[in-house]
Amino acid sequence: MTDIFWIIPFIPGLSSLILLVFGTKLSKKWISVQACTAVFASFAVSVISFIGLRQIPHEAYPLIKNLYPWIQSGGFKAGLSFQFDPLTAVMALVVTGVGFLIHVYSVGYMAEDKSYARFFQNLNLFTFAMLILVMGSNMVLMFVGWEGVGLCSYLLIGFWFEKHSAASAGKKAFIVNRIGDAGFILGILFVFIYVGSTEFTAINEAIGGGQITQGVATLIALLLFVGATGKSAQIPLYVWLPDAMEGPTPVSALIHAATMVTAGVYMVARMNLLYSLSGTAGNVVAIVGAVTAFYAATMALTQNDIKRVLAYSTISQLGYMFMGCGVGAYAAGIFHLYTHAFFKSLLFLAAGSVMHALSGELNMQKMGGLKKYLPRTFPTFLIGAIAISGVPFLSGFFSKDAILTSAYASGNYLVWALGITTAILTAFYMFRLIFLTFFGKERLAPEVKKHLHESPPVMTFPLQALAFFSIIAGYAGLPMVFGKNLNWFGQFLAPVIHVHHETQLSLNTEWILILFSVAVALLGIYLAYIFYIKKPQTPHNLVSRFPSLYRLLFNKYYVDEIYEATIVQPLVKGSELVYNNFDLKVIDGAANGSAKAIGFFGKLLSYFQTGLIKDYALIFLLGVILLLGYLLF
Amino acid sequence: MIPTSFFTSLSAILFVLGGFAFFVKRDLITQFLSIEVMLSAANLAFIAFAKSASSLDGQIIVFFIITVAAAEAAVGLAIILLVYRQKKTIKSEDMNLMKG
Numbered sequence: 001m002t003d004i005f006w007i008i009p010f011i012p013g014l015s016s017l018i019l020l021v022f023g024t025k026l027s028k029k030w031i032s033v034q035a036c037t038a039v040f041a042s043f044a045v046s047v048i049s050f051i052g053l054r055q056i057p058h059e060a061y062p063l064i065k066n067l068y069p070w071i072q073s074g075g076f077k078a079g080l081s082f083q084f085d086p087l088t089a090v091m092a093l094v095v096t097g098v099g100f101l102i103h104v105y106s107v108g109y110m111a112e113d114k115s116y117a118r119f120f121q122n123l124n125l126f127t128f129a130m131l132i133l134v135m136g137s138n139m140v141l142m143f144v145g146w147e148g149v150g151l152c153s154y155l156l157i158g159f160w161f162e163k164h165s166a167a168s169a170g171k172k173a174f175i176v177n178r179i180g181d182a183g184f185i186l187g188i189l190f191v192f193i194y195v196g197s198t199e200f201t202a203i204n205e206a207i208g209g210g211q212i213t214q215g216v217a218t219l220i221a222l223l224l225f226v227g228a229t230g231k232s233a234q235i236p237l238y239v240w241l242p243d244a245m246e247g248p249t250p251v252s253a254l255i256h257a258a259t260m261v262t263a264g265v266y267m268v269a270r271m272n273l274l275y276s277l278s279g280t281a282g283n284v285v286a287i288v289g290a291v292t293a294f295y296a297a298t299m300a301l302t303q304n305d306i307k308r309v310l311a312y313s314t315i316s317q318l319g320y321m322f323m324g325c326g327v328g329a330y331a332a333g334i335f336h337l338y339t340h341a342f343f344k345s346l347l348f349l350a351a352g353s354v355m356h357a358l359s360g361e362l363n364m365q366k367m368g369g370l371k372k373y374l375p376r377t378f379p380t381f382l383i384g385a386i387a388i389s390g391v392p393f394l395s396g397f398f399s400k401d402a403i404l405t406s407a408y409a410s411g412n413y414l415v416w417a418l419g420i421t422t423a424i425l426t427a428f429y430m431f432r433l434i435f436l437t438f439f440g441k442e443r444l445a446p447e448v449k450k451h452l453h454e455s456p457p458v459m460t461f462p463l464q465a466l467a468f469f470s471i472i473a474g475y476a477g478l479p480m481v482f483g484k485n486l487n488w489f490g491q492f493l494a495p496v497i498h499v500h501h502e503t504q505l506s507l508n509t510e511w512i513l514i515l516f517s518v519a520v521a522l523l524g525i526y527l528a529y530i531f532y533i534k535k536p537q538t539p540h541n542l543v544s545r546f547p548s549l550y551r552l553l554f555n556k557y558y559v560d561e562i563y564e565a566t567i568v569q570p571l572v573k574g575s576e577l578v579y580n581n582f583d584l585k586v587i588d589g590a591a592n593g594s595a596k597a598i599g600f601f602g603k604l605l606s607y608f609q610t611g612l613i614k615d616y617a618l619i620f621l622l623g624v625i626l627l628l629g630y631l632l633f
Numbered sequence: 634m635i636p637t638s639f640f641t642s643l644s645a646i647l648f649v650l651g652g653f654a655f656f657v658k659r660d661l662i663t664q665f666l667s668i669e670v671m672l673s674a675a676n677l678a679f680i681a682f683a684k685s686a687s688s689l690d691g692q693i694i695v696f697f698i699i700t701v702a703a704a705e706a707a708v709g710l711a712i713i714l715l716v717y718r719q720k721k722t723i724k725s726e727d728m729n730l731m732k733g
Contacts, residue, residue: 609731609732610729610732611728611729611730611731611732612725612726612728612729612732613664613725613728614655614656614725614726617655617656618656621652
């Protein structure tokens, strides 16, 4: 039963193809059933393969299935071949499991949309591409998935392309990702040059066999990480993710929170030997992750758009994952990826449910007091917020704690300090969101209030399912303090994560760290409570005391403006310059000039074309005479 | 026996006459006739040389030329007729549609 894993990506792929061809002819009901069933079937096969994987010995990892020798050119080989090992299993289960719930939710959320078939076609295509990404057994196939998810992201951000902001947000995401992908391709090329193959098994063997020097490893790892910063929205390429919220909410949940943006983390974990061999690259990853986590969290503090808060929160949490991978705790990074998928997609879907109830209102300043109107959405939202804040015994607590503990244990105290500070901010902005949305005075527009309604069960069921997982998912990886060998998740991933950092903390230190992070989370929540419930005038007082700081945060550090001024505008201006001077004058000049020259000679010759038969005969005669003269004399 | 040069001289005279008529005359039928004259001049030259070289090749070519001339007459006259229907004239100066 273990060798059927290769069909996992093809089920949604096939469904997407059917929807692409026949989408407009099928009924909405059929489309929803087909799209959801496909992803669920994929999930079922993933579960079967996962169970099969647990029954075979570790030495047999990874399972590889070669379907087709795709590219063969000289020494370069890349096959359509899939692999299945614990890391892939975790990713496939998250993608298909969370993906299925989000598909179900979309049935309700998109019910009124006129491009229903296109939406599910793209969503299925995304699932297909993401599964190719996590299951491909070589970097080339991984890159195919990598680009595939980028394409789907572009299509789905710009899903409502009639809206200018959505179309340009899609474009922005696509272009920013291209910058990262350039680095990624270079990384793949260097891997091929130094290893001679892009198969992951071959790469790991080459590193194990000492074929790659530390310098080369650093080069490759950093180039690949450039790709990861694009896809996973890290500094400096994070700018596309907040704008990506223009897409439909299920898309934000699936692509821009739970799965696609974690591709970079997956890639770093997949190449863990490489990053560990090059200590520098690992440190860069950790520092970029930590700084991004902190930086994005500060921006989330002042946003009023409910989805943008969540977007910055996603960037921040992705920073945590990189932080974990960077300090060598790859399993912890992946663990956070897995728990984050549940609670962040829960938060997004719940936010979508709030928007749905409020006829599309996004501004939190115009919400408030929704607790009693949304009896099913509110508790799930609250669970998501508690989980992400790191309150004990929910999933976010365990995974975040695993990362912070590892960061402390690895001796990167700066990274750890940034992580802890971010934890306060996370708890604060999440509960700011909760308090502004569900508590306090109602600030709804009267129009909106008339249509206020709880979402249908097809939307609230996925919320409840995700809330359930947000609570229990963390118990797969309990920290040391609760007993030895309870970190089942880490043990499961151990055959893939070849690196184990040796520094073990004493139980006491670990207890202190855990209590400290709990205290920090509670402090954040308490601050939010003071700010937004107890003394609602506090934020205003703070703003008037530190107006420039507030403006800096509110305008997101002016990074978009800086990029606009330093990169976009010079490019646009330069292109215009080149267009006006080189393209129009030199290239068009050459092309038009040659046409003009030929026209000129044609005009000259046309004087001989009098149309009179006699002239032709005369010329003919002259020719004959000349020829005769030449032959005779 | 009449020397070959007599025949070729006659042929040359006929040819020049035909060419001269072609350039001087303006209506298509006359020009057409002058072409026939030139063709006949060529035929005469072929036969004369065939006779003097006592070879049949020249005579065979003449048959071909006569066939071509007949075909040409059929097509050419038909064209002239159609041109006349269209333009109510057979003056060759009036036919300058192909002017560049």
